[in-house]
Amino acid sequence: MLCASLLAAAVAAAWMWNRYQHFVDAPAFGADAAASVRIERGDGFATVLRKLRQAGADTGHDLEWRLLAQRMDAAGKLKVGEYALEPGMSPRTLLQRMRDGRVIHYRITLVEGWNIRQVRAALAAADPLEHRASGMDDAELMAALGQPGQHPEGRFLPETYLYQRGDSDLDVLRRAHAAMERALAAAWESRAPDTPLKSAEEALVLASIVEKETGQAHERAQIAGVFSRRLGLGMLLQTDPTVIYGMGGAYDGNIRKRDLTTDTPYNTYTRAGLPPTPIAMPGRDALRAAVNPAPGRTLYFVSRNDGSHVFSATYAEHNAAVNCYQRRRTCPADAGATAGEGR
Structure with a gap:
């Protein structure tokens, strides 16, 4: 009888172990399960298990879940957060994610x-x-x-x-x-030694203007070069995005001559130097361009209406480019030879 009892116990233990082993890596959720479950601060394992049951975890006995959590050193170490419940996900995978804090982002x-x-x-x-x-x-x-x-x-x-x-x-x-x-x-740490900018704050303001004026990424440094040279020479920046920013809600998509002559703290046609604050969020490339502008002599640029610009060193060259690309008049033979913009 003793041998029979021991044999029966051994068979039962083997059956339970095989059941547990199957439970560990078997799918815990079906296709109709909730998309996620959330562990909140103060949740114990019993609360987490209840939430999993409510979310659609119908596999395994509670004791099997507890045994698995203990063997994985996860009991009491589940991280707060929201976790994805994927069809076919096993209890082992889920508890591992919860233990490691691999939440939904x-x-x-x-x-x-x-x-x-x-x-x-x-x-x-x-x-x-x-x-x-x-x-x-x-x-x-x-x-x-x-x-x-x-x-x-x-x-x-x-x-x-x-x-x-x-x-x-x-x-x-x-x-x-x-x-x-x-x-x-x-960016400021890597600035060019001859920059006309006096502080990192000025670099941020200039970078925001460069960001708004740039239609093609490779032109950022050229545009920054135009504005840096204008600052160094004491010329007005004359950049439309600052005027538009200063107009606020009055801007309707068009900028008119009266807008360019109406003074605001951001009107770079009426006020010298940089505006008082940035006008947009510049990215890293615009920051780098503002403090390391491209060298050259260009002081003007005009849009080609395709995102690129024609850059000019003299007002006469610039005016010819404006006639070509903005006023749709006769274009000089070399109108497209110089890349850039300016006012």
Whole structure:
């Protein structure tokens, strides 16, 4: 009887072990399972297991889940966050992800050349980002980011940022602000020795203008060169994007002569030097171009209407290019020979 009992126990143990081994790597969820499950702060393993059951985990006994968690050193070490539940995912794979904190990440892209209104609109539309900045004006926003008194324009590096459920728009903006601080410091450190810019702040402003004026990436340094030479000579920058920025909501898609002559702090046709703040978010390439502009003699550029520009060293050359590409008059034989822009 004793031998029979031991044999029966051995058979039962082997059966249970085989069942457990099958459970470990068998699909835990079917096609109708929830897309994700969220572990919140304070959740114990029993709470997590209950959430998994509610999400559609119908495989395995609770004891098998607990044994697996202990063997994986995952019990009590599951990280807070949202986790994807994929059809065919095994209990082992899921607990490993939860132990290692491999949460679902969402993406938001801040685009080069966007202004702060566009940045805030993109954040407001992002899901499942928590929207804490929606009711704040720009001054309140910067104070909430720990930058009281700082103008928000141009202060956030345009890149793609990852976030997870539970993060807020302020979390993304803090990271974007810190990224811009690092990028600007690195650019300023590598500046050309003969730059007319007096500070990193001026470099940020110029980079924002370069970003808005550039239609093709390879022209950034040439455009920066035109503006740097104008600054060095004391010439007006005369760049339309700054005028448009100064018009604010009055801009309707067209810029007229009266707009160029109406004075605002951002009108570089009426005021010398750089505007008081950036006018958009410059990317890393625009920052580098602003502090390391292309050498040359060009002081003007005009659009070819295809994203590229014709650059000119004299006003006469520039006027000929304007007649060719903007006024649709006769083009000189060498009108397309020089790449660049200017006013």
